[in-house]
Amino acid sequence: MQSKAKTPKEYIAELPEDRNQAIMKLRDSILKNLPGGFEEVMSYGMIGYVVPHSIYPAGYHCNPVLPLPFINIASQKNFIALYHMGIYSDKGLFNWFVSEYPKYVKTKLDMGKSCIRFKNIAHIPYSLIGELVAKMTTEQWISIYEKAWKK
DSSP: OOOOOSSHHHHHHHSOHHHHHHHHHHHHHHHHHOOTTOEEEEETTEEEEEEOTTTOTTOBTTBTTSOEEEEEEEEOSSSEEEEEHHHHHOHHHHHHHHHHHHHHOSSOOOBOSSEEEESSGGGOOHHHHHHHHHTOOHHHHHHHHHHHHOO
């Protein structure tokens, strides 16, 4: 479900009250823990956190006009999603997250390659998400990205 909102605040304002509150809390956890250099934008109809062209002029290989994506959050039809490219690209970070998740949430982790799905918004582990976000700098993300995509 892609939004046509131009800003994160517009995106949040479009959401139903329960989703609105959850996305605001998720966004707050991300912004409080996001290492310097990343920038909050609207990307792909979702709230995104990217490496701006001022830091990584090459941009995203699929469309160099776009900045390098890192994290997105979205209210989808049946869940709230956190898309984290670092967790998809770094096996150590993935393993850390999978091992930590049960310490915060008693339900089974619902995860795809880079997508963590929260079907029950009461089970979003905001502090764990904050820890996850803080674990990768722009420099680390660029290095991992270039090793994977710039062969």
